[in-house]
Amino acid sequence: MIRLHHCPQTRSMRTLWLLIELGVTFEVVEHAFGKNLRSADYLQIAPSGRVPALEIDGDRMIESGAITEYLCELFPKAGLGRLPGERERREWLSWIHFAETITQHSAALTQQHVALYDPAMRSPIVTKLEAARLGKCFGALEAALSDGRDYLLTGGFSAADISVGQAVYMARYFARLDGFDQLAAWYARIAARPAFKESLPERGTELYKQEFYEVWEG
DSSP states (O other): OEEEEEOTTSTHHHHHHHHHHHTOOOEEEEOOSSGGGGSHHHHHHOTTOOSOEEEETTEEEEOHHHHHHHHHHHSGGGOOSOOTTSTTHHHHHHHHHHHHHHHHHHHHHHIIIIIOOSGGGOOHHHHHHHHHHHHHHHHHHHHHTTTOOSSSSTTOOOHHHHHHHHHHHHHTTTSOOTTOHHHHHHHHHHHTSHHHHHHSOOTTOOSOOSSOOOOOOO
16 A cells, blocks of 8 residues: 655655656555645654655655655666666656755745745745856756757656656746757656646645746835
């Protein structure tokens, strides 16, 4: 039995997308973003009070990168992982965890633009810096894709594209892909996948209420 604890438009979306791509049977327990993740019941599953949390065969896992590695090793025939000893293993691992580098900047901007309801609490300096850092992440991806490859690994679509793709999906609320032509083409390619579309939030459950959040000027 696999059960995913999920909030729309958060890191758990990458686990949801991965599970759909794997083609395995699983359940989703959807939580609203906020204080309900601090309930005593949920803290028994995820002591940090965050998503994703995965219940699998009586055990529990947290941290999206660790969950991705574990699921790809558990279901190797899907070809979404790169197992120890395989040629692209190190590159695959680097991209899996680079997703979190991108997401930490999106998370800081989410706090500024979404979680802080009082505009007086927001920081123009933080929003400018974090948006610029997302731009640097986009630049790193643009460089990696500049040889014309279709996916992050030359061996084809993998969980690396899922993890980084979901991180870019969130980052696009705060930084535009304008000027990053290879990155934009790659993102369009993976966003066209049926499993990506299935992992998107249902109308009315979105965390982000705007299509784009401009740098806060105070």
